[in-house]
Amino acid sequence: MSGQVLSEVSAVVPAGREDELVRSYRELVAGPLPDGLVRTELLRGPDGLWRVQSLWRDKAALDAVRSNPKLAAAPRLFKQVGAEPQLTVFDLTVTQPGPLAVV
Numbered sequence: 467m468s469g470q471v472l473s474e475v476s477a478v479v480p481a482g483r484e485d486e487l488v489r490s491y492r493e494l495v496a497g498p499l500p501d502g503l504v505r506t507e508l509l510r511g512p513d514g515l516w517r518v519q520s521l522w523r524d525k526a527a528l529d530a531v532r533s534n535p536k537l538a539a540a541p542r543l544f545k546q547v548g549a550e551p552q553l554t555v556f557d558l559t560v561t562q563p564g565p566l567a568v569v
Contacts, residue, residue, distance in 0.1 A: 470522060471518045471558060472521050472555070473540070474519050474553070474555075475526055475541055476514060476554075477554070479548075480547070491543060500530075502530070503522060503526040505521045506521070541553065549550040
């Protein structure tokens with residue numbers, strides 16, 4: 467086990483607010499990111515379902531962010547666009563990096 471954790475904040479976003487969510491997320495990740503954040507992605511799924519998945523160095527780093535409402539950005543992004551966020555935290559148990567790809 468690596469000690470890393472993955473947080474997933476998801477919500478169904480109203481169709482008319484999706485562009486606002488994407489714009490706000492881009493602005494957020496363009497600025498300073500919290501200590502312990504390894505990576506983060508915004509994912510769009512079917513039927514208006516969106517997710518922000520963030521990989522953290524360890525649970526302590528995630529807990530530090532979650533304890534400060536100014537730093538807990540993903541739930542705030544969803545609330546700003548009229549969506550009710552749900553948080554799930556996963557322990558990273560096994561990981562296998564894939565081949566390096568250019569996206």
